[in-house]
Amino acid sequence: MIFELSHKGPFEFNPETVKNEVEAGQMGNFALGKLDAADRFHPLKVGRSDTDLQAELLRWAHFPQYTHFSYQYAYTLKQAYELECKNFHTAVSQLNKRAVHPEPPAGHDFRCPNPWCNR
Numbered sequence: 001m002i003f004e005l006s007h008k009g010p011f012e013f014n015p016e017t018v019k020n021e022v023e024a025g026q027m028g029n030f031a032l033g034k035l036d037a038a039d040r041f042h043p044l045k046v047g048r049s050d051t052d053l054q055a056e057l058l059r060w061a062h063f064p065q066y067t068h069f070s071y072q073y074a075y076t077l078k079q080a081y082e083l084e085c086k087n088f089h090t091a092v093s094q095l096n097k098r099a100v101h102p103e104p105p106a107g108h109d110f111r112c113p114n115p116w117c118n119r
């Protein structure tokens with residue numbers, strides 16, 4: 001089963017590609033993972049940055065288990081949170097076992113957009 005996230009990518013995950021591809025200072029969402037034998041992207045981790053997506057990706061760029069990344073910009077805190085929830089539920093069966101449900105940004109009580117989710 002392929003998990004399609006509505007992201008740009010996948011791109012090779014290294015600091016140079018992140019800096020070339022992702023604008024600094026933008027909020028947004030990302031997935032980290034690897035390609036299978038048929039070059040399909042399999043996310044192992046999904047996340048977001050409410051302040052600087054490029055900086056957040058660079059923090060992860062030295063973990064060798066993630067060879068590729070995909071991303072999407074967001075324009076509001078709520079949009080970024082809801083997209084992270086959607087990505088989490090879409091890919092949860094293949095994410096790292098320690099993956100936990102996204103938390104809204106501090107001071108906001110956004111709800112997960114999935115109606116069956118109690119978060």
Ligand SMILES: [Zn+2]
Nearest residue numbers: 112114117119
């Ligand atoms: Zn949820």
